Amino acid sequence: MSNAAISFHGAHTPTSEDPRRAKMIARRVKLLGPSYRLFYDEPFHPVRGEGVWLYDASGDAYLDVYNNVPSVGHCHPKIVEALSKQAATLNTHTRYLHETVLDYAEELLGTLPDEIERLTLTCTGSEANDLALRIANFETGGQGIVVTNLAYHGGTSAVADMSPSLGSGVGDHVRTVVAPDGYRRGTEGLGEAFAADVTNAFADLEANGYKPSVFIIDTIFSSDGVLSGPKGFLKPAVEAAKKAGALVVADEVQPGFGRTGDAFWGFQRHGFVPDIVTMGKPMGAGHPMAGLAARAEVLDGFGKKYRYFNTFGGNPVSCAVGMAVLNVIRDEHLMENALLVGKFLRQGLRDLASHHPLIGDVRGAGLFSGVELVRDRQTKTYATEETEQVVNDLMRKKILISRAGIGGNILKIRPPMPFSKENASFFIQTLDEVLREIPSQK
Amino acid sequence: MSNAAISFHGAHTPTSEDPRRAKMIARRVKLLGPSYRLFYDEPFHPVRGEGVWLYDASGDAYLDVYNNVPSVGHCHPKIVEALSKQAATLNTHTRYLHETVLDYAEELLGTLPDEIERLTLTCTGSEANDLALRIANFETGGQGIVVTNLAYHGGTSAVADMSPSLGSGVGDHVRTVVAPDGYRRGTEGLGEAFAADVTNAFADLEANGYKPSVFIIDTIFSSDGVLSGPKGFLKPAVEAAKKAGALVVADEVQPGFGRTGDAFWGFQRHGFVPDIVTMGKPMGAGHPMAGLAARAEVLDGFGKKYRYFNTFGGNPVSCAVGMAVLNVIRDEHLMENALLVGKFLRQGLRDLASHHPLIGDVRGAGLFSGVELVRDRQTKTYATEETEQVVNDLMRKKILISRAGIGGNILKIRPPMPFSKENASFFIQTLDEVLREIPSQK
Structure with a gap:
């Protein structure tokens, strides 16, 4: 929700x-x-x-x-079984070796394009988006963020600052663009108009001393009002963001895990590959788990320089549950x-x-x-x-x-x-x- | 860990x-x-x-x-039972009514001093400390933070910025003070010297345009090197922080839940009542749950103005697990x-x-x-x-x-x-x- x-x-x-x-x-x-x-x-x-x-x-x-x-589905017996079994066997952290996190990472990364090679696990979508921001700021050396005008990306200090839907304003380093609304604006040239807004927003950030860092989009614009298409309409904006020097983050917390029907991830409906993919909500069917998958070159630079450890993230119970979720989505x-x-x-x-x-x-x-x-x-x-x-x-x-x-x-x-x-x-x-x-x- | x-x-x-x-x-x-x-x-x-x-x-x-x-204890059967039972029955969120979150909040708040009346549940200690920061900034209108020089308070952007132990530096709005080390500095006048450092740190922040907001301490200084006493030695520093206009946050993520033996919470060993208490790690025996308890006047001001919703925080499964943890600590x-x-x-x-x-x-x-x-x-x-x-x-x-x-x-x-x-x-x-x-x- x-x-x-x-x-x-x-x-x-x-x-x-x-x-x-x-x-x-x-x-x-x-x-x-x-x-x-x-x-x-x-x-x-x-x-x-x-x-x-x-x-x-x-x-x-x-x-x-x-x-x-x-x-x-609520209280799916396969999920409850995986959860109960692993919780009764072992629940530790990723400073020890365990197969669950490796098997899960392999399976999950298998649903993503080849370019997305690495996974980091957190407990909430807010943590995933917050980490995406830290990584992007490190990679780009920038701070400037562009989001849609009713976006919600989470509740930590940093991501609340880029979540205009919370109603508490955004940071000085954040610009909002009108989400691409085919119903109100018409679908003719919609993607190009959206891209022009993104270009202008990053230019305005630069003019105010904020180097471009992140263009983050929920690929179905859940809180902007469920803006689902036309398919492919996000591509020009993604190109515009890349041209401005920003990393592209697909916030798949809501559209991800097969919900949009013709692709496992929302961005796949639009034919582009983001630099970072964040995910959460359905990932553990209610068990608190979330994560971030990224291109190796994006994650490794940050990982070599900064330590990131999430006490509960990637624990054997979460990974067993996550695996059960993937299995149920496939098997059913x-x-x-x-x-x-x-x-x-x-x-x-x-x-x-x-x-x-x-x-x-x-x-x-x-x-x-x-x-x-x-x-x-x-x-x-x-x-x-x-x-x-x-x-x-x-x-x-x-x-x-x-x-x-x-x-x-x-x-x-x-x-x-x-x-x-x-x-x-x-x-x-x-x-x-x-x-x-x-x-x-x- | x-x-x-x-x-x-x-x-x-x-x-x-x-x-x-x-x-x-x-x-x-x-x-x-x-x-x-x-x-x-x-x-x-x-x-x-x-x-x-x-x-x-x-x-x-x-x-x-x-x-x-x-x-x-690893894989405690009572915890596994509570987890499995609730996961098989219902797992939703706090936008619907459910007894578990109320019963758990009542039981948990019962372990805290009377002044601490309200609970907000998150999934990780990082989220709890990040929220504490947002609340303190709102309440004080300030941004200045004082932490000990090898503190770790979490991994979100905002709390990584006040976690010098990560080795990536702290924000301009953060000052570090040497943790009160009785072994190296001697216990004579230790609390008073620590308090003087806190006073000076906040004064330096003010001189640089940062109004005092938060003094946050792990009450057993886990990452600073386990600095456990003498009992009561934190009181002068807490008074100094209050005098400077900052809120006092006891980070109980490591010392909390009875570990320190003679009190359920680490700050109780030192005879003061913080404005905000953050907690995590042992709270769910490995199930990802954490939280923040606070004085009503501190939390309510923020809550009336800002929305904070944590998708998984306070869900029936987490609360059933949390309750089982409290029961085991008491019963055993x-x-x-x-x-x-x-x-x-x-x-x-x-x-x-x-x-x-x-x-x-x-x-x-x-x-x-x-x-x-x-x-x-x-x-x-x-x-x-x-x-x-x-x-x-x-x-x-x-x-x-x-x-x-x-x-x-x-x-x-x-x-x-x-x-x-x-x-x-x-x-x-x-x-x-x-x-x-x-x-x-x-």
Whole structure:
């Protein structure tokens, strides 16, 4: 789940009519303080998970169309087995030799282009992006960063500074460019226009004394609003960044691990090879693991000069879990399923658009889709309140979803990857019901 | 395990006579690159862990006197059970309600002074210290940081900048002070001298335009060389930092969770209450979890203004594991054992010192001890090479240990907490044998 646009639209502490949930909310405020936010007007309290379903205390099943961390399905038995077995056998660190980290690195690097030869393991995507930044600054001797204007790359000091979606501003050494939005800007020349913005942003950084260091992009622009294409539209911007002297970091924390359906990594849909690939969320199916893969020449220079050690990163338990995740994705054909069901789902959503004018756009790749709700298809005015209502109404109808984008008007659809056509049909049918109840619908 | 002084003394890639290990080392270089360093001249390859023991492929048992992450003992069955059970039931995030995070927060905060009321969960100690820094900068409006001169506080950009032990320098906004070393400086007026250094460091920061923000200390100075006392000697420095307007952060990543024997947290041995307490390593017995506890007024100001969300932090599996760790520490009286066996161990080491002039000092608290080796007790010259030899010789005799300090001459003794008097005696006896073989010993 992304910190970003979601919390942007949910800063209040919700209350609950249910005494049990109300008590839990009060305990949260007392023990965890105000930075812990909850989804939904009436917070959800799951007690069990299985496949694409989460269950509440009364045994009611909720269809999960949002959580990408358990991308192989909630509580997958193969993952639990790998986790339990290795945890009962050995859990140490990478200062000792162990096969798990080597076998896992080999398998994972095998999913990446040949140019990406080295892996460093961390525990969170924030740590991976933070390290990517340290490496890029070392390699380029620069500090200047270009990100998209609603990007989220993590929560450490350095990456929060380049995560405009947090709403706390970016560093003086960071420039934001408008994410390439084919719906609002049109797809004609979209990649070239995006590239021109990147060139200008780096030029402005240079003019202000910041040598180019990093161009970092979430290759499906998850928090910018799920901007999935057209395929290949990122290539000119990548070239522009390279020309400016920056390293290109593909933040695959959300699109990675087969979710986009026709490639294991989001950047592969756009036909370029980044210098650094960062990854996280679905990597351990909920077990805290993340990482960074890079060209050898990029990582080795840094590694020879600087020490980086992550106490838990790459431990035998994490690597056994990571391997199980890769195996399940392959053995259960989850990437192929993402492609197939994703197309089916978007077709259904487009059909829905024919009698719901609120639906302005349906887009996505594999099992990562965005549905943009607008008050008027000509002006494309954000249907912010309507989208909030849709999210909460869907929850009441036992479907878990969330939203993204600066207007908070884009439904973010990113279910566990064993999501079936039947699940998709149920979602579409329920969304249809919910949309019929939205007042502005004619 | 600390990144710090260890890697400082082990930057080379070791080789192995054993073909299997040699192959693993070659694979590491190819897959993971040069930043992955190994302990020992002949790297260790464990395959199984249990209690205070690690076993290699041929079934030989190694006594672990070093690893603090598995502080409840390697592969503790209660931890494995809690982990497996919760992972099979539900693993989500804190945007939904769940009891585990609340129950755990309540239990953990119960070990802390009343003034420390709020908990934020992360995955690593680096993330916890990085967040502490963000919070302190927000609260104080400053940026100036004072740390000890061989401190290690983590690997993110911001905390690497205040971790001089990494050897890559500190930021312009960071000042280092000499850690309070009773052995080299004498204990007379030690706390006051340390406080004067802290005052001067903050004054120098102010003079250079950096308003005081943070005074952060590992309360047993793990990477500075295990500086354990006298008890209370940190109080004047803490007062000095407060007077300068900085927040005081106790980095309990290494001393925390009962290790120091007479208190659950290292700062409690010194009779002060910090503004922020950071924690990690043993918190999840190897499961990646860490956190930050703070005074309500410190955390709430930041939390109201900034969003902080950690995807994996505080998930039900981590919290179930964390709770199991707290239960084992209590039920198996591990803190009491640390106090008892720690004293027994240090007494044995002091007895050893009577016929081994190489032993300059024996110090510590609970099951965290340092043995400083010197070539001459008058000049206290670092016995760097000798200590390296001792570490490697002990490993050959099936005892796992490491070293710390700027001279790499301090044995760092930090075993899993079920360490018994029998284990301690075996260690002392083996250390005696090893020291007898060191050439410089008369």
